[in-house]
Amino acid sequence: NPVLTQFGAQMSQLTGVRAIMKDIIETLRAGDGQEFINLSAGNPVILPEVEQLWRDCTAELLASNEYGEVVCRYGSSQGYQPLIEAIAQDFNQRYGLKLSDRNILITPGSQALYFYAANAFGGYTTSGNLKQIVLPLSPDYTGYGGVTLIPEALVAYKPALDIDASAHRFKYRPDFSQLEINETTGFVLFSRPCNPTGNVLTDEEVQKIAALATPHNVPVLIDSAYASPFPALNFTDMTPAFGDNIVHCMSLSKAGLPGERVGIAIGDEQVIRVLESFQTNLCIHSSRYGQAIAARAIASGALAEISTQVIRPYYQEKFTVVETSLDQAMPQEIPWLLHRGEGAIFAWLWLQDLPLTDWEFYQRLKQVGVIVVPGSSFFPGLREDWPHKQQCIRISLTASNEEIAIGMQRLAKVVAEVYQLA
Ligand code: PLP
Numbered sequence: 001n002p003v004l005t006q007f008g009a010q011m012s013q014l015t016g017v018r019a020i021m022k023d024i025i026e027t028l029r030a031g032d033g034q035e036f037i038n039l040s041a042g043n044p045v046i047l048p049e050v051e052q053l054w055r056d057c058t059a060e061l062l063a064s065n066e067y068g069e070v071v072c073r074y075g076s077s078q079g080y081q082p083l084i085e086a087i088a089q090d091f092n093q094r095y096g097l098k099l100s101d102r103n104i105l106i107t108p109g110s111q112a113l114y115f116y117a118a119n120a121f122g123g124y125t126t127s128g129n130l131k132q133i134v135l136p137l138s139p140d141y142t143g144y145g146g147v148t149l150i151p152e153a154l155v156a157y158k159p160a161l162d163i164d165a166s167a168h169r170f171k172y173r174p175d176f177s178q179l180e181i182n183e184t185t186g187f188v189l190f191s192r193p194c195n196p197t198g199n200v201l202t203d204e205e206v207q208k209i210a211a212l213a214t215p216h217n218v219p220v221l222i223d224s225a226y227a228s229p230f231p232a233l234n235f236t237d238m239t240p241a242f243g244d245n246i247v248h249c250m251s252l253s254k255a256g257l258p259g260e261r262v263g264i265a266i267g268d269e270q271v272i273r274v275l276e277s278f279q280t281n282l283c284i285h286s287s288r289y290g291q292a293i294a295a296r297a298i299a300s301g302a303l304a305e306i307s308t309q310v311i312r313p314y315y316q317e318k319f320t321v322v323e324t325s326l327d328q329a330m331p332q333e334i335p336w337l338l339h340r341g342e343g344a345i346f347a348w349l350w351l352q353d354l355p356l357t358d359w360e361f362y363q364r365l366k367q368v369g370v371i372v373v374p375g376s377s378f379f380p381g382l383r384e385d386w387p388h389k390q391q392c393i394r395i396s397l398t399a400s401n402e403e404i405a406i407g408m409q410r411l412a413k414v415v416a417e418v419y420q421l422a
Contacts, residue, residue, distance in 0.1 A: 016142035050256035079106025110263030131186030145380030156381030193343025232307035260290025318397035325408035
């Protein structure tokens, strides 16, 4: 085997949920006759209306003179001009902004965007100072764990817990008494709505974080992979935030286009230019086919429409099934707490004082044919010991209503057993 560099070693590690996915795939493949209810998937469901939209946009593209220009030629690193224009127009009209094309960058998926930012704004400066990547509210997206070449740059903050014990519900809140954003901060990053928890930081919380960052010229990247206007997977009202130091980051993956890899950054021209140069060096530009069909779906308004009419209600109903199934099946006397379902495509369950680790609990669930994702992989950058990290699981909302209901009933039985009520 070739000798790896520090970066090589860092990047060839399986981080977070990718390590667990290996176990899940092997379990599903084992083929020892057991049927599994798979509540682990992060892949969105193919909704017929959404697939049809992308088919229609493709048919239009194929029939147009644009086709050769789109797939047979290189383009600009910043992105395909008609897509950039469609986004600027849509956002200016929708949110009363004054975006020009220089405020927008298209990347091959939003994961790439976080990788650029992590290594352009996080890590060691030319004078040797460590600039931190601050995750203000842990748990958060497991993929943030792999984006930096300098692992010590990633710092996450433990949340405050807002608990309604009698209702068996809770919500994470940023702990402003602990959160530090200062001259050692490279940039701030959080998902809103949040994968894995379904949390949506309130407008006030977002403004407070942005205000802490402003005096230090710290960019605040708001990962809006599940936000409005597409895929609109917020179940609670939220206003997308814009501002001098805010970079609004989007993804078309949950709007039915994960295979085409389209990410979008909207922000200050200078920040966008840094990210664009990073992209030029890395991959020149994103695939233009995905960008060209996205331009059509956004300019016509169809993508925003289908997001609120089809995508949002589909997953919101699934969350309701999780909620009602747990309320019916779970033992009242056990301190189980479901995170408020404010968005995204997951439910997040906290089993307070769980007598096993989340990994052991995951194994117990596998024995009854249910697969979830153990929660401990969703705390990238949080170094302190905190029992809570081993007391949570993520439940995907991509299974059918029936599967979710049965899955929650089986889970409730296992919970009763492990807390030794049964
Ligand atoms: N951010 C969040 C919160 C996600 O859940 C995901 C994917 O699941 C991503 C970013 C990466 O998405 P993509 O690279 O497909 O845009």
